[in-house]
Amino acid sequence: MGDLGESALKRGFGVKNSGSIIPGHGGVMDRVDGLLVAAPVFALALQIESWLMRVNG
Secondary structure (H helix, E strand, O other), X not given: OHHHHHHHHHHHHOOOOOOOOOOOOOOHHHHHXXXXXXXXXXXXXXXXXXXXXXXXX
16 A cells, blocks of 8 residues: 555656665665555554453453
């Protein structure tokens, strides 16, 4: 989801790469945009697991 959102923004502005720190990789945001979706999902999964452990004893 993060990558799709960033790609849509770049396409709207006509930008191919959003940075030059890592040549050919589209910038720093292209490296971490997966974390923008994965981290909250992982945190939610941990919360659900914790809740299930308390409920089931």
